[in-house]
Amino acid sequence: MRPMILLADGAGRYVSSGVIQISVTNLVIIAAMILVFVLALVLPFPGRHHQDSSDRDS
Amino acid sequence: MTAVDTDQPPVATPTSWTARVRERISRIVPPGQALPDRQPAYMSSWIYVFGVLTLAALIVVVASGVVLALGGVTWWHVSSLGHFVNSLHLWSVELFFAFMVVHLWGKFWMAAWRGNRALTWMTGVVAFLGSIGTAFTGYLSQANFASQWISTQAKDGLNSVGVGAFFNVMNPAQMLLWHVVLLPLVLGVIVVLHVILVRRHGIVPPIDADEETAS
Numbered sequence: 001m002r003p004m005i006l007l008a009d010g011a012g013r014y015v016s017s018g019v020i021q022i023s024v025t026n027l028v029i030i031a032a033m034i035l036v037f038v039l040a041l042v043l044p045f046p047g048r049h050h051q052d053s054s055d056r057d058s
Numbered sequence: 059m060t061a062v063d064t065d066q067p068p069v070a071t072p073t074s075w076t077a078r079v080r081e082r083i084s085r086i087v088p089p090g091q092a093l094p095d096r097q098p099a100y101m102s103s104w105i106y107v108f109g110v111l112t113l114a115a116l117i118v119v120v121a122s123g124v125v126l127a128l129g130g131v132t133w134w135h136v137s138s139l140g141h142f143v144n145s146l147h148l149w150s151v152e153l154f155f156a157f158m159v160v161h162l163w164g165k166f167w168m169a170a171w172r173g174n175r176a177l178t179w180m181t182g183v184v185a186f187l188g189s190i191g192t193a194f195t196g197y198l199s200q201a202n203f204a205s206q207w208i209s210t211q212a213k214d215g216l217n218s219v220g221v222g223a224f225f226n227v228m229n230p231a232q233m234l235l236w237h238v239v240l241l242p243l244v245l246g247v248i249v250v251l252h253v254i255l256v257r258r259h260g261i262v263p264p265i266d267a268d269e270e271t272a273s
Contacts (some may be wrong), residue, residue, distance in 0.1 A: 033159060033160060037105075037164070039102075040104035040107070
């Protein structure tokens with residue numbers, strides 16, 4: 001029976017810059033969250049135009 | 059029983075403790091604001107959705123966690139349904155944190171502590187930190203190689219700050235109890251307080267909007 005060898009250092013890709021080291025997976029997740037944040041600010045909310053034209057909340 | 063004269067105006071200071079508690083509860087949030095059906099116009103933005111998305115994810119986290127507690131470690135490791143509920147618990151936590159961080163970014167950049175809302179902001183901060191601790195003890199409670207790896211890596215950091223004596227990350231039973239009893243209780247109370255404070259003080263208006271005219 002062949003012995004099984006686990007190589008942890010082969011798992012995943014990392015981006016390094018000085019003292020900062022982050023996995024590509026985590027970097028993608030952070031970028032996606034920033035994208036969601038920006039989209040939440042710029043995308044129109046459904047019904048917004050209708051509400052702005054009425055005096056419902058004034 | 060006390061006879062009440064209906065011709066007299068209501069007594070200003072209730073004498074029984076139940077009446078006093080009832081009065082106190084009724085004054086926690088302004089009338090009609092506990093479950094409002096109308097919101098200020100400035101809330102017509104996606105950035106205001108992430109708070110309730112965080113709450114919705116938390117409900118799924120708690121519900122899936124309750125099912126995991128019913129089945130136990132062997133169930134979530136070996137059965138198909140156990141794997142599914144385990145994954146549901148994990149991914150609802152991932153979404154919970156993602157929604158909460160976007161909510162945090164939005165509230166930070168709109169300076170949401172304005173207008174006597176400092177306690178609302180601080181309960182949110184404590185809920186965020188408590189959530190990190192709850193998630194951490196959850197990763198330690200997986201009962202697999204990952205939890206062993208995380209615990210042995212974390213013990214040195216926690217020992218270096220002197221908390222290892224009473225918070226032993228290499229004690230799976232202690233970590234499981236912190237994860238399923240202590241931290242959820244504390245977190246649950248803080249989240250309820252946070253939501254009550256949001257309803258009490260209202261949603262913070264945009265920085266360039268007048269507080270009085272915006273609501």
